[in-house]
Amino acid sequence: MAEETLNSIELATELTIAWLGNQNNRVSAEDVPAFLRTMHGTLLELESGSSASDAAGEETATADAFPPAVSVRKSLASKDHIISMIDGKPYKTLRRHLSTHGLTDVQYRERYNLRPDYPMVSENYSLARRAMAQRIGLGRKGRGAAPAPDEAPAANEPSPAPTPAKRTRRKADEAA
Template structure:
């Protein structure tokens, strides 16, 4: 019964104190009054039975407009990095940057009206990753796999190149002890 007698200010204050007491919420002191006002307004709306949709007289809220920090052309001007339209800073890859802003690459493209093939990784960084993957053998089937592009012409010339000598099996401790 005591909770029914609480006025919206006291209830908003109690909820704000509880929210600030949670160790997972990190808020600066400047943001607390704004949070308290928002909490109070929400309690008053809930108490009166009206909602923000009722007060807007049936009109849909306009979608938030996002102004890009740079143009699309400037964003892709360098092959070494892509400039983010969110903050105007250069990145080799945008995916981690977008995730810190709660966006996926699809949402980012929609927000700034970008084409579906707008890159998320800079051109030079992509080439460097590709070269590294090829060097370590990613994409080849099995251990023998396809020959690398440098080996393919030599094998197709018809010259009988000697097969590489098989590598000796690794000696285990037991075999080493037996042979000693």
């Protein structure tokens, strides 16, 4: 077989066709030439190796490319939900919403210049989950662990004596 080499125009065309063939992309016909030009320009940059020098200029452009839908104060105004800065909709937890946009919580905080302690879960939802976890016993270390603070015995009461382990017969003893 002869080795085929594609020039940047053919490669950009192939990539554009593949992108348009994806059922999740909804694009109007007017946007296709602009995307093809962008794809071709990107391929030319990659061929020439100049993309590394443009990386610094691109970082400042990305900060302006993602304007927040709401202010930080408004996103945290309610204890029942957090409003997403991506689309302005309320969510109890942002993690699944961010994953649909291909972001982690760290990337989200960097994109919108948020503090590292910016919450990803609403306050009331977090409290409800915590109460449920305590009710089912998460966080305790088995039977010998100290009881929960509301179940602790008074200081002057003696602690109950441990119950001896039950002895059971072995099946071999029963057969004899």
